[in-house]
Amino acid sequence: MRKIILAVALSLGLAGCQGMSLEKFQTLATLGTASVANPVTRERLAAIEQSVTVVFAGLNTWKRLCVAGRINVDCKAQIGAVQVYTRQIPPYLSRLRTFVKTNDQVNAMVVFNQLTDILGDVKSMAAKSGQQL
Amino acid sequence: MDIAGIIGLVFKGIDVAKEVLAVGKDVAPVVKNLVEIVTGVENGTMTDERLLEIENELDRQIEEFNEPIE
Numbered sequence: 001m002r003k004i005i006l007a008v009a010l011s012l013g014l015a016g017c018q019g020m021s022l023e024k025f026q027t028l029a030t031l032g033t034a035s036v037a038n039p040v041t042r043e044r045l046a047a048i049e050q051s052v053t054v055v056f057a058g059l060n061t062w063k064r065l066c067v068a069g070r071i072n073v074d075c076k077a078q079i080g081a082v083q084v085y086t087r088q089i090p091p092y093l094s095r096l097r098t099f100v101k102t103n104d105q106v107n108a109m110v111v112f113n114q115l116t117d118i119l120g121d122v123k124s125m126a127a128k129s130g131q132q133l
Numbered sequence: 134m135d136i137a138g139i140i141g142l143v144f145k146g147i148d149v150a151k152e153v154l155a156v157g158k159d160v161a162p163v164v165k166n167l168v169e170i171v172t173g174v175e176n177g178t179m180t181d182e183r184l185l186e187i188e189n190e191l192d193r194q195i196e197e198f199n200e201p202i203e
Contacts, residue, residue: 043179049191056194063198076202087199090192097188 033116034109045100048112052089052119058133059086059126078129085122092118 034040040048059082066075092115099108123133 042184046179046184046187049187053187053191053194056191056198059198060194063202067203079202083199083202086195090195090199093191093195 034112039105040096040100040108040112042100045097049093052093055119055123055133056086058131059122062126062131075129078125082122082125082129085118085125088118089115089122 062071062075063079065071066079092111096108096111096115099105099111126133
């Protein structure tokens with residue numbers, strides 16, 4: 001009986017993870033999730049921004065190498081595909097900053113979680129092009 | 134492949150290595166800042182000026198990447 005319960009619990013857990021890429025898992029592991037118990041404080045906002053800065057430093061290096069013609073010729077198309085996602089980030093970031101600074105935790109949590117999703121997509125797209133960020 | 138071709142590849146490899154090393158230099162201060170922030174989180178200290186600096190750096194990086202690629 002215990003084995004059946006364990007198997008059901010495991011399959012339910014894995015089902016919940018279906019469709020989530022390794023990069024999304026990594027993003028969640030790095031930035032965590034926002035919740036009532038884990039609010040987005042100013043310090044946490046700063047840590048998040050620094051983590052995202054590291055991701056973009058990697059993306060910019062990729063772009064510079066691509067422009068300089070030092071990597072694969074199809075890198076421009078790959079970067080263009082990633083930009084579709086990265087161009088969505090500034091408005092979310094702007095809203096997150098405002099909500100954190102005005103201590104609107106309800107909206108900060110919503111935007112934080114949306115931003116984490118987009119970052120997971122960015123990292124997934126970059127990983128498909130061989131860029132581990 | 135002829136020797137000239139191999140030498141060419143070696144030089145290209147050295148150039149790429151230089152770029153990678155340069156990136157390492159770029160990222161090092163960011164990692165140092167992350168350590169500072171984690172310490173700040175523990176102490177509960179994050180000044181407006183420091184937060185603004187961090188935000189400006191991120192905005193700069195995002196803007197650079199989002200510019201259309203030639």
